[in-house]
Amino acid sequence: xxxxxxxxxxxxxxxxxxxxxxxxxxxxxxxxxxxxxxxxxxxxxxxxxxxxxxxxxxxxxxxxxxxxxxxxxxxxxxxxxxxxxxxxxxxxxxxxxxxxxxxxx
Numbered sequence: 001x002x003x004x005x006x007x008x009x010x011x012x013x014x015x016x017x018x019x020x021x022x023x024x025x026x027x028x029x030x031x032x033x034x035x036x037x038x039x040x041x042x043x044x045x046x047x048x049x050x051x052x053x054x055x056x057x058x059x060x061x062x063x064x065x066x067x068x069x070x071x072x073x074x075x076x077x078x079x080x081x082x083x084x085x086x087x088x089x090x091x092x093x094x095x096x097x098x099x100x101x102x103x104x105x
Contacts (some may be wrong), residue, residue: 055089
């Protein structure tokens, strides 16, 4: 059911004067909202893990390029990109850690 369905039923219960049904519907609405927020948080965490995996794949590719060589300008650019990706990965890891702490509470 959607939020609108719950609200329609709540209004109907109010018209009938059924306070218990209204209370039950309010509880269901609150649970529905909480589940939705939890699902949103979980989706954000999944997206962060996908970004983390993408960063690791990019780092592996750059390390491979550095190992096989290139001219000095290319190698410098690759090392700079490695540094940027490492910093981004550290920041993302901290965000993930915070998300997991909040998901458990």
